Amino acid sequence: MAHGKDAELRFSVIGLGKLGAPLAAVMASKGFPVIGVDLNADFVQALNDGRAPVEEPRLQELIDANRARLSATTDVTSAIHGSDVTFIIVPTPSNSDGWFSNRHLLAALADVGDALRSKSGYHLVVITSTVMPGSTDGELRAVLEHHSGRTVGAELGLCYNPEFIALGSVVRNMLAPDFILIGESDPKAGELLAGIYKKSCDNDPQIKRMNFVNAELTKISVNSYVTTKISYANMLAGLCERLPCADVDVVTDAIGADSRIGRKYLQGAIGYGGPCFPRDNVAFAALARKMGARADLAEATQALNQHQIDRIAGIIDRHVGTGRRVAVLGLSYKPDTSVVEESQGLMLADHLARNRCEVLVYDPQAMPAAIDALGTRVVASVSADACVGEADVVVIATAWPQFRTLSVDALRRPVGQTVTVIDLWRILPAERYAGVADIIYPGVGA
Numbered sequence: 001m002a003h004g005k006d007a008e009l010r011f012s013v014i015g016l017g018k019l020g021a022p023l024a025a026v027m028a029s030k031g032f033p034v035i036g037v038d039l040n041a042d043f044v045q046a047l048n049d050g051r052a053p054v055e056e057p058r059l060q061e062l063i064d065a066n067r068a069r070l071s072a073t074t075d076v077t078s079a080i081h082g083s084d085v086t087f088i089i090v091p092t093p094s095n096s097d098g099w100f101s102n103r104h105l106l107a108a109l110a111d112v113g114d115a116l117r118s119k120s121g122y123h124l125v126v127i128t129s130t131v132m133p134g135s136t137d138g139e140l141r142a143v144l145e146h147h148s149g150r151t152v153g154a155e156l157g158l159c160y161n162p163e164f165i166a167l168g169s170v171v172r173n174m175l176a177p178d179f180i181l182i183g184e185s186d187p188k189a190g191e192l193l194a195g196i197y198k199k200s201c202d203n204d205p206q207i208k209r210m211n212f213v214n215a216e217l218t219k220i221s222v223n224s225y226v227t228t229k230i231s232y233a234n235m236l237a238g239l240c241e242r243l244p245c246a247d248v249d250v251v252t253d254a255i256g257a258d259s260r261i262g263r264k265y266l267q268g269a270i271g272y273g274g275p276c277f278p279r280d281n282v283a284f285a286a287l288a289r290k291m292g293a294r295a296d297l298a299e300a301t302q303a304l305n306q307h308q309i310d311r312i313a314g315i316i317d318r319h320v321g322t323g324r325r326v327a328v329l330g331l332s333y334k335p336d337t338s339v340v341e342e343s344q345g346l347m348l349a350d351h352l353a354r355n356r357c358e359v360l361v362y363d364p365q366a367m368p369a370a371i372d373a374l375g376t377r378v379v380a381s382v383s384a385d386a387c388v389g390e391a392d393v394v395v396i397a398t399a400w401p402q403f404r405t406l407s408v409d410a411l412r413r414p415v416g417q418t419v420t421v422i423d424l425w426r427i428l429p430a431e432r433y434a435g436v437a438d439i440i441y442p443g444v445g446a
Ligand SMILES: NC(=O)C1=CN([C@@H]2O[C@H](COP(=O)(O)OP(=O)(O)OC[C@H]3O[C@@H](n4cnc5c(N)ncnc54)[C@H](O)[C@@H]3O)[C@@H](O)[C@H]2O)C=CC1
Pocket: 014, 015, 016, 017, 018, 019, 020, 037, 038, 039, 040, 043, 089, 090, 091, 092, 104, 107, 108, 128, 129, 130, 131, 162, 163, 164, 165, 166, 167, 275, 276
């Protein structure tokens, strides 16, 4: 350590994206000096100017309050020389077989290793990016040792420490996590990292320390398990639709009261999306298959998730009439984000457009990214009210709070015509639209 035992630790954070920038700001807010590193000079400049490199609630506020402890550079060597602990949070994109690629991590670790050659004292390297089991103790450790000329142990610590955060609540989740997951090369490395979290968390989370492979498996297992739960709720929704007088919300509310099950992530609606859930579950299945183990649950979860588009398209088909004009409200993978990766709303709009519907779309934040993906297959609207104005069927695909107050007048049609609203998340109060629109709540049997 460059400092005495009780002196404050200095951090470097490599990768200032959706996860790295908030981590840098959170650690600075807890009193640790932090140097951020990114290949993207705009992100580096932003942080040095006191601007958030990415959009995330509370990030700008934390940067404003902690500028004295936050800086950034594109130069890995100076960041390593000026820190004791390095978090690496670069992308690990999925390959076509579902396996995560470590190529960006390997490049970052090579840079870190090269820089460590000209630095003395103990240094802890923490891999935060999500990786496949076997990576940390395999090619990641090997490249770090090769480039640094050190062996992981006395002078070099290595940890795998993924975060369990959801976009839109990254800062809140980092400050008050359910648990901290640490895969450690040895007790010294794990102890140091656990001590950092004891200082940085507002709550007192359980800290689960283990070997690398168990931690790597734990990370993807959490997401695989939660997606199984969501697919279960969607399976129930599909059943309730066919069962007279059944209501998926009533059933999930009741089964969620069982403490073995719990109410969270149990809403039967449309499938899950985003940059993490789909790919982590697919990676889990790919791993199981590669190891010759059964992957049935993860595969069924994925198959059910993919089926949701057909399920909803089937409901739309029964109501769309000859005009086949459908308004899709909500294209981001969840509310309060502009991210459209694996978004079910976007996939639904695309599916409908390719199946002879005229599709109008609107999203409060995701229009640029969505139109980029959908192109001229859909008509972009300037507001939710404009989007629903002339549609035969309106689908609420993402539960943005502003859709709850959709204008009654925008849904009003000439005498003899009625618009159908398919409210996938059941957010519209039916009584408000009585006499104007037919509100259909999927997951509810007639
Ligand atoms: N975004 C999320 O909700 C979560 C992401 N993760 C994992 O965290 C990792 C990072 O994800 P995000 O922050 O979303 O990615 P991101 O794409 O938003 O940010 C990554 C940043 O790393 C930078 N970078 C890439 N290679 C670099 C290198 N060699 N040196 C310096 N900078 C480099 C990029 O320029 C970019 O700014 C991934 O493994 C992801 O699976 C895990 C949990 C949640």
